Amino acid sequence: MHKPKILIVDDDADFRAPIKAILMNEGLQVEEAASAQEMQKILAGFDADMVLLDVNLPDDSGLNIVSRLKQNQRIDVVMLSALGEVEHRVNGLTSGADYYLAKPVDIRELLAVINNRFQALTTHQPKQTHAWQLDTVNWLLITPDGEMHPLNNSELTILSLLAKQTMHDKATSREALYSALGNPNYSPESRSLDLHISRMRQRFSSNDFQFPIKTIRNVGYQLTKPIAIL
Template structure:
């Protein structure tokens, strides 16, 4: 079966695990099955990304250095109502109960079948109350620029700015994101060959077209520890 790319209203999952290999495997599988995915290596990084992005779901490893998954779950559940699925190498009933007592919505023991994880996340998404979705803007404006999402056309005043297909895709992602913030993992997508360096290069190329001083960007700014933000009006 061919990968199913994420739609504009796809669920956005934050995967928190100190094992980068597991993060990449989960991210690739969920990304190929219609989810948008952002990764974090520990609780501190997860908190930074949660401060900038509203996620629909979290997949959270229990055993992590520093603040563990149980503590992070309990803390987050006092602050927000994001569904959390805990992953753990411990599968006995007492550990599962501790996770649920901390506020987790579901629990999956390692090793697990990726398809089971996918089904559990889909079920968690179904439990969420339906929210009225804001109509996406037809045009986003930043400074003297305007980007028409329907035509995928960028204008600098009356002049059309030439864009590559990748630059159109980037502008579409920023325009559709809350507050214009898009995580680095989301910009890279499920393709493991697109690394951080490739994303930085693509962003810098776009900045050269929309910034007076690309080294000191006003419109397309870096959000440290998260990704980038297009400050559109």
């Protein structure tokens, strides 16, 4: 069963350390970053379900960061700040944050927020049919073992188009995929789509099954097994 992956982004190591220890003791996967730049490097290889984000970082504002995160990823953002007045909370929430907690953070409240998010994931988990399923509402790909993988915007776009075309036993052209990704005028030398597909093959395959996709020469890609859209 999927356990939330948490990324703590705060420049105060003394603040991060005890929270990380408590969350890991709860069985969660936790990474930490001290800056926006470090956060981006970690997110490249860590599919976080939730970011605990300090408002004031040395290289960027948390208000700017949350807006960027929400544009490209399906991820929960909990803003943490010593500024707990209503005006600051409203600014955080209107920037895109899902929650806003004032420092010093009550760990019981933080755990409740995380558990509520995890409960939402399990509540929407479909019955196991040992098939591939795409939850477009909650941005999840459910693999045959029942594991729920949060998707970013590009992954959801690609999977949705592939799944719809496969219903009609059709391949999906590179042109259609690039257009869906917002890049209709892509260069013939562009390999960004192939990189997306390669990452998805690695991410959604296991020792028991492979991500069901094949390359159609001079055309694009096609799923070798259907992915049911929920």
